[in-house]
Amino acid sequence: MNLNHLDWNDLRVFLTLARAGNLSKAGRLLGMDHATVGRRISALEFALETPVFERDRLGYRLNAQGREMLEYVEAVEASIMTLGDTLSGAQPGLAGHVRIATMEGIASLYLSEQFVEFRRRQPGITIELVTSATDVRISHREADLFLGFFEPQGTNLRIERIGEFRLHLYAQADYLAEHGVPATLADLRDHRFVGYIDDLIQLDAVRWLDDAIADPPIAFHSTSMLSQMFSAAAGGGIVMLPAFARAERFGLVQILPDHIDVKRAVWMSSHQYLQRVPRIRAVASFLTEIMARDYPA
Numbered sequence: 001m002n003l004n005h006l007d008w009n010d011l012r013v014f015l016t017l018a019r020a021g022n023l024s025k026a027g028r029l030l031g032m033d034h035a036t037v038g039r040r041i042s043a044l045e046f047a048l049e050t051p052v053f054e055r056d057r058l059g060y061r062l063n064a065q066g067r068e069m070l071e072y073v074e075a076v077e078a079s080i081m082t083l084g085d086t087l088s089g090a091q092p093g094l095a096g097h098v099r100i101a102t103m104e105g106i107a108s109l110y111l112s113e114q115f116v117e118f119r120r121r122q123p124g125i126t127i128e129l130v131t132s133a134t135d136v137r138i139s140h141r142e143a144d145l146f147l148g149f150f151e152p153q154g155t156n157l158r159i160e161r162i163g164e165f166r167l168h169l170y171a172q173a174d175y176l177a178e179h180g181v182p183a184t185l186a187d188l189r190d191h192r193f194v195g196y197i198d199d200l201i202q203l204d205a206v207r208w209l210d211d212a213i214a215d216p217p218i219a220f221h222s223t224s225m226l227s228q229m230f231s232a233a234a235g236g237g238i239v240m241l242p243a244f245a246r247a248e249r250f251g252l253v254q255i256l257p258d259h260i261d262v263k264r265a266v267w268m269s270s271h272q273y274l275q276r277v278p279r280i281r282a283v284a285s286f287l288t289e290i291m292a293r294d295y296p297a
Helices: 008-020 023-030 034-048 064-087 104-121 173-179 185-190 225-233 272-276 278-294
Strands: 053-056 059-062 096-102 125-131 145-148 157-172 193-195 218-221 238-242 252-255 262-271
Touching (some): 008 023, 008 034, 008 059, 008 064, 023 034, 064 272, 096 104, 096 278, 104 125, 104 238, 125 278, 145 278, 157 225, 157 272, 157 278, 173 252, 193 225, 238 252, 262 272, 262 278
Parallel strands (some): 096 125, 096 145, 193 218, 193 238
Antiparallel strands (some): 157 262
């Protein structure tokens, strides 16, 4: 093996293809045609004197040598990103983009507002907030940080439980005037509810209404927590919402506060090497700070 022939650009192509799984997608991400990606991988394997991918009809998969190599190359990637941060801007390490993936509700109703404060503190860092109902593959660099309501699984991840929020039942005042205010959990059987579409739920953690009432009669279903909230705000029925939604600002009234005890944890995960990157570390610290302040674990 002649390491003098190794070049970071080839290693970057290796990383992208390892994450993308096929030449066309890797080419789009790298801004080059798929044939060039293939040639760069062939050149890398020639320099290494060993194949690092297995080719099949589905695309490219890392072989045993490639999987072993991946960890080292990811460490190099993190070091280069850290170096770039350190050398850029008047405030070293505090410039660039950070992508956070999480669920729609917490992104729209809580985080989007909090990142206004973060911008005041760190004006050189640009936040990209991605909403997804399922786990985003941090190991594939689909995001730098992931916030979820479940403990993620995976290798090379740093996983932290950074918060916990309660969930409450809410209804609109006119709805309660028409249907009555429930005084006990048993009274809920006489009401209609707004909730998720059961067979389209991709995350069991959001089956929170089932923790309060068995087989609730759902009058309006939606895959969107925001749609559920606004349906309830229009008088559509009772809805269960996280405390971070602050549903009172939309005209909803909390019901049975002393009878409902439903909670969910908030987990933050990131690639272990990316914690070295100053801008990512700054965002992770901010998320830990605000969750400890507002919804401590």
